[in-house]
Amino acid sequence: MPDVTDRRTSPGERLIVALPYLWLVAFFLVPFLIVGRISLSQTAIAQPPYTPVLDLSAGLSGIADFVRALSTETYGLIASDDLYLFSYLKSLQVALVSTAILLVIGLPIAHAMARAPARLQPLLVVAVMLPFWTSFLIRIYAWMTILQHDGLLNQALLALGLVDTPPVWLATDTAVIIGIVYSYLPFMVLPLYASLQKLDETLMEAAADLGCPRWKSFWLVTVPLILPGVGAGCLLCMIPIVGEFVIPDLLGSSETMMIGQTLWTEFFSNKDWPVASAIAVVLLVLLVGPIAGYEALQSRQIREGR
Amino acid sequence: MPRAVAPTPARPAGRDARPAGDRAEKHRPMVRFDTVTRRFADVTAVDRLGLDIREGEFFALLGPSGCGKTTLLRMLAGFERPDDGRILLAGEDIAAVPPWQRPVNMMFQSYALFPHLTVAGNIAFGLKQERLPRPEIDARVAEMLRLVRLEGLGGRRPHQLSGGQRQRVALARALAKHPKVLLLDEPLAALDKKLREETQFELMALQERLATTFVIVTHDQEEAMTMADRIGVMNHGRLAQVGTPAEIYEQPRSRWVAGFIGDVNLIDGTVAAIASDGIEIADAAGRRFRAAGAPPVQTGDAVTLAVRPEKFAVATGADAAGADVAGAAPVNSVAGKVADIGYLGDISVYKVRLDDGTVLKASVTNAHRHTTPAIGWDDTVRLSFPPAAAAVLTE
Numbered sequence: 001m002p003d004v005t006d007r008r009t010s011p012g013e014r015l016i017v018a019l020p021y022l023w024l025v026a027f028f029l030v031p032f033l034i035v036g037r038i039s040l041s042q043t044a045i046a047q048p049p050y051t052p053v054l055d056l057s058a059g060l061s062g063i064a065d066f067v068r069a070l071s072t073e074t075y076g077l078i079a080s081d082d083l084y085l086f087s088y089l090k091s092l093q094v095a096l097v098s099t100a101i102l103l104v105i106g107l108p109i110a111h112a113m114a115r116a117p118a119r120l121q122p123l124l125v126v127a128v129m130l131p132f133w134t135s136f137l138i139r140i141y142a143w144m145t146i147l148q149h150d151g152l153l154n155q156a157l158l159a160l161g162l163v164d165t166p167p168v169w170l171a172t173d174t175a176v177i178i179g180i181v182y183s184y185l186p187f188m189v190l191p192l193y194a195s196l197q198k199l200d201e202t203l204m205e206a207a208a209d210l211g212c213p214r215w216k217s218f219w220l221v222t223v224p225l226i227l228p229g230v231g232a233g234c235l236l237c238m239i240p241i242v243g244e245f246v247i248p249d250l251l252g253s254s255e256t257m258m259i260g261q262t263l264w265t266e267f268f269s270n271k272d273w274p275v276a277s278a279i280a281v282v283l284l285v286l287l288v289g290p291i292a293g294y295e296a297l298q299s300r301q302i303r304e305g306r
Numbered sequence: 307m308p309r310a311v312a313p314t315p316a317r318p319a320g321r322d323a324r325p326a327g328d329r330a331e332k333h334r335p336m337v338r339f340d341t342v343t344r345r346f347a348d349v350t351a352v353d354r355l356g357l358d359i360r361e362g363e364f365f366a367l368l369g370p371s372g373c374g375k376t377t378l379l380r381m382l383a384g385f386e387r388p389d390d391g392r393i394l395l396a397g398e399d400i401a402a403v404p405p406w407q408r409p410v411n412m413m414f415q416s417y418a419l420f421p422h423l424t425v426a427g428n429i430a431f432g433l434k435q436e437r438l439p440r441p442e443i444d445a446r447v448a449e450m451l452r453l454v455r456l457e458g459l460g461g462r463r464p465h466q467l468s469g470g471q472r473q474r475v476a477l478a479r480a481l482a483k484h485p486k487v488l489l490l491d492e493p494l495a496a497l498d499k500k501l502r503e504e505t506q507f508e509l510m511a512l513q514e515r516l517a518t519t520f521v522i523v524t525h526d527q528e529e530a531m532t533m534a535d536r537i538g539v540m541n542h543g544r545l546a547q548v549g550t551p552a553e554i555y556e557q558p559r560s561r562w563v564a565g566f567i568g569d570v571n572l573i574d575g576t577v578a579a580i581a582s583d584g585i586e587i588a589d590a591a592g593r594r595f596r597a598a599g600a601p602p603v604q605t606g607d608a609v610t611l612a613v614r615p616e617k618f619a620v621a622t623g624a625d626a627a628g629a630d631v632a633g634a635a636p637v638n639s640v641a642g643k644v645a646d647i648g649y650l651g652d653i654s655v656y657k658v659r660l661d662d663g664t665v666l667k668a669s670v671t672n673a674h675r676h677t678t679p680a681i682g683w684d685d686t687v688r689l690s691f692p693p694a695a696a697a698v699l700t701e
Contacts, residue, residue, distance in 0.1 A: 205383075206419075207420075208404070209383055210431050210479070211406045211407070211435030211483070212431075221422075224422040225422055
């Protein structure tokens with residue numbers, strides 16, 4: 001390979017390389033620093049509703065006063081109140097259950113897509129993504145009408161004679177999980193499909209040739225080889241589900257709050273920006289672990305060259 | 307790619323010296339294809355094909371791409387089902403047996419090694435499916451690693467191996483289960499020329515040692531000639547000819563086979579006379595040729611005389627005109643001018659243009675090192691061949 005490092009880069013080239021970094025700094029790092037800084041403040045009846053406020057006109061002493069006034073009090077509050085812990089655990093539970101269901105539903109779909117005739121596959125990919133063409137909110141509202149007391153689901157269950165009295169769906173965890181699984185299915189199916197499609201079909205033949213029936217070669221050959229895709233799909237779903245707000249807010253009950261709802265309440269109802277910010281920071285720290293772990297897994301796989 | 311020039315007498319073709327036929331004749335066929343047909347959409351890949359493969363023989367299916375040879379192999383492995391006809395393995399119809407229960411193993415063209423398993427894991431894969439006890443599996447894996455000379459590499463992953471090493475892992479994996487028939491789909495196609503030639507001889511030695519029936523699919527005629535006891539030449543889903551490498555080379559059954567295997571000069575003519583020791587053929591220019599050992603023909607039949615380039619004796623100088631001067635009718639002898647010379651190192655190929663424009667190809671072994679070529683462009687030469695060196699083709 002030619003050595004590219006010693007090639008002179010023009011300012012224009014450097015700008016192109018710098019652009020994504022500038023983007024990340026402006027729209028990710030700076031907002032995160034602002035949120036982090038608010039999380040170290042105290043709530044106040046003021047505009048903005050927290051102290052301290054950095055007063056640059058006071059010069060260096062103003063900065064020193066500002067830094068002295070920052071405290072980790074909000075984090076202590078989050079740690080001491082079970083409400084927040086339960087909220088985190090609830091989110092994690094919903095995310096894990098939903099992701100597990102997504103995997104169980106998504107894998108056969110992706111498998112069928114990858115095995116479909118080659119000319120049909122682009123069409124199937126479009127079909128998977130088709131729901132995106134309708135507003136997300138409208139689709140969740142549609143689920144509200146489906147899941148309500150005299151909704152489509154209960155009508156169907158009664159008509160089929162599966163239940164005598166219509167069960168309650170709305171405002172339950174089940175409804176939240178139904179809504180989440182429905183909404184996130186494409187994010188599970190597409191990475192799985194991508195890794196299944198890459199899979200060399202002759203490996204299945206080799207496994208069969210060596211005495212492995214189809215179901216067994218799926219576990220012994222297919223699954224180990226698509227693990228990166230499974231990891232990608234699970235993380236792609238689990239991470240945003242943990243912070244999901246709209247679906248539990250519309251389909252869930254007010255008693256079991258996921259962390260996104262707790263955050264929303266702190267921010268808009270309690271006007272407690274520091275606690276809301278601290279919740280967001282803790283959530284990010286919790287999610288950085290799995291993301292970093294997955295990144296490490298992937299880079300190792302790239303090094304090994306598969 | 308196969309060389310343009312066929313093996314010359316300096317390089318004996320195939321293993322025709324081996325009494326493979328005698329040894330195997332006693333046994334029932336290991337594999338029998340009985341009027342097998344396989345169609346894909348509008349293509350008939352295999353067309354009412356019948357073939358017996360004997361126990362312990364090294365059989366090559368040879369043909370151009372798309373001739374159906376790979377489909378035939380895949381039907382034997384169980385990946386394709388015949389639309390019609392039967393396939394018998396050791397006398398049993400295996401139509402209903404799925405690939406994972408067939409006592410045959412395949413070495414894939416792409417090797418199809420499992421990337422997530424080590425070399426040892428790949429070789430052990432098939433043995434684990436048989437639920438053999440762990441120590442036995444370990445012993446068999448070690449034996450296979452020794453067999454393909456990969457000792458010490460059992461812990462490597464396929465991507466850490468060279469192409470040649472991967473090929474040997476694929477071979478070891480396919481042999482580990484001691485199959486009744488080993489199927490090899492273009493096993494050497496991914497190797498470079500030198501490694502390919504070495505591996506050919508390794509495969510032959512291995513096959514002789516294990517006495518397993520090997521069925522190899524290849525488009526490389528030199529490969530088939532070198533390795534196989536018998537070759538089935540396929541074209542358009544049918545077997546054009548089945549025989550030992552020497553039979554196919556020296557007594558091709560049709561113009562197509564003669565042209566596909568090696569280089570050949572085809573001279574069209576009609577049967578002019580039939581004698582006890584052969585026939586006499588007259589071509590369009592009125593030249594007369596004699597051929598020994600012809601198939602049953604009648605006077606006036608249209609036939610083709612096939613003469614391999616190396617069968618010609620090339621005479622130069624006074625000898626080139628000599629026969630005519632002597633007055634005797636020259637037998638199987640034509641004079642012409644050298645139109646083209648190809649120097650290939652071990653042999654030289656001469657294209658000789660006759661008076662009527664016919665171009666014949668003759669090859670001569672370069673037995674001596676010469677600084678100045680013995681034959682030059684536009685030299686008049688005389689090509690002659692004994693009657694037994696020409697094959698008479700009716701198809």
